[in-house]
Amino acid sequence: MHTTWNDWYKDVLVCPVCRHGLAAQPSNGQVTAFFCSGCGRSYPVQDGIPVLIEARATIRR
Ligand SMILES: [Zn+2]
Helix, strand or coil: CCCCHHHHHHHHCECCCCCCEEEEEEECCEEEEEEECCCCEEEEEECCEECCCHHHCEECC
């Protein structure tokens, strides 16, 4: 049994603003951001670690 990135992030990563689940945004095989479909914020991934801080998020409508 192996757990992939895709499996665990769905349980672990939620938006700190609205508690909605986050969706990975892959780019060239790497996840570079996590998008919240609840409030439209996009959280960056820095050094492989999701930065789930409201002040760092960008809002896309
Ligand atoms: Zn949100």
